[in-house]
Amino acid sequence: MSDKPIFKKKKFAANQTIFDERSPAEWVYILSSGAVEIRVGTLSDNPTTLTTIKVGDVFGELALLEGRPHRAEAVATEPTEVLEVPRQEFIDRLNASDPVMKTVVNHLVRRLQEMTDELAEREHAPQGAGTN
Numbered sequence: 001m002s003d004k005p006i007f008k009k010k011k012f013a014a015n016q017t018i019f020d021e022r023s024p025a026e027w028v029y030i031l032s033s034g035a036v037e038i039r040v041g042t043l044s045d046n047p048t049t050l051t052t053i054k055v056g057d058v059f060g061e062l063a064l065l066e067g068r069p070h071r072a073e074a075v076a077t078e079p080t081e082v083l084e085v086p087r088q089e090f091i092d093r094l095n096a097s098d099p100v101m102k103t104v105v106n107h108l109v110r111r112l113q114e115m116t117d118e119l120a121e122r123e124h125a126p127q128g129a130g131t132n
Helices: 059-066 087-095 099-124
Strands: 008-011 015-020 027-033 036-040 048-053 074-076 080-086
Touching: 015 036, 027 059, 027 087, 059 074, 059 087, 087 099
Parallel strands: none
Antiparallel strands: 008 080, 015 074, 027 080, 036 048, 036 074
16 A cells, blocks of 8 residues: 555535435545535435434445445535545455454444435335334
8 A cells, every 4th residue: 555645635515416326336435524414215206314424424435335336315515525535445445454343344334234224214114104
């Protein structure tokens, strides 16, 4: 690995999309200023905000680690700056890490994805569904 920076800074205007649902996962993002909403269902008539990313938070990592397109959309809600870490750099650094830590990270990713999927299903279920 080289000594050059592993990330690049990128700015987004308010309401600008950082990545779309179903777009390839090419970057891991670290929010350095501003705010970002993670939304699901943007390809339907019923989009839902799952969470708001705050300064210092990492996002976009789940799809990248799972090798699949994004299942959500990320949108800057105010002028925003992120640090973008390229997919291959992120994977290389993860692969070079301690095997125990790599196992822990992979486990946490699976658990987070399960919770995210469950939340998305609940948000898109018809009112009263699943209740007695």
